[in-house]
Amino acid sequence: MQVAFQTAEDLSQAVERVFRELPVLLYHKLDSVAPYSGFQSHNGIEMYFIENGSGVYLAGNRAHPLSPGTMMIIRPFTLHKVLQTDGVFNICRSVLMWKESLLKEHWPQGEPYPLLHMPEDCCRIQFSPAEAARVSGIYRSLQEEWSGRKSGFIPVMGCLIKELLLLAYRSYKEEDPNLPEPALPDLPGEISFLVQYIGEHFQNELTLDALGERVHLNPSYLSSLFHKHMGLTLSKFIAVKRLHYAKKLLRETSLSVTDIAFQSGFNHHTYFNRMFKKQEQISPLAYRKNHQRRLSGRE
16 A cells, blocks of 8 residues: 655656656555645646545546546646545545557557547546456556566556556446436535536636625635635635646747736736745746746756
8 A cells, every 4th residue: 555645746746757757657556545735737647546435536627426446537737636525434546647658659540549539638437346346457467567667567557558548438438428427425516516617717706705696605604615625715726726727828828927817817917926936836937948848858
């Protein structure tokens, strides 16, 4: 068993460090308390598989239920977070992350590439008990390769990851698209609604009073309820969504920092700069330059 990271930032930084040298990273059967206050956002595809326990997975603008046999497939730089909803038993999960180039560049010609036919930000797969046992065995084989580091371990892991991806795609295609996901364990509907609503409207002005009216709750009670279930305040959650979008614009556009601040929902670029430095420890321009260096292979 392994102990989870203390913060989301610790995990994100670990991914970046490993990806500078290797195209894959595995944490097998993490079993410490899952949630921390921060959200994750990192490079690489993440395949998050539940061995035991239950909880909620926040990804993109939705909340998804987690139970034994659930796999979440998360695309690069998608904002995500796990909520531990069981106060007695911790979630036991295996977390696999890999650079898309590991498979995509060597995918057989003429064979459909699964990720092109699955949701763009995240996809929830629920395996049957028999399928889950098979998937768990593949993670076990991945762990043997990862820990042994014998000759050719990366190509072998690539083959195992391909098997995982194809099994997930098969299950995804066989699911009834009209069948709703199971109910979210212990997550109030008002909170689930606000996660989606804020994700779709963070570029606009959002106030606690207005959000309270949306879900017919007293603002003070809503603030307390949100913090209880999400592990962070409403204002912090809104800031996280805005900063995440700003980072996307810094990576993918040549817009000025001022334009990015306003497009991300901030009223003042100076406040945006201060919030960005507080979270990332560097300025927005430095973040953009670091990303450009990584793309050019100079870091």
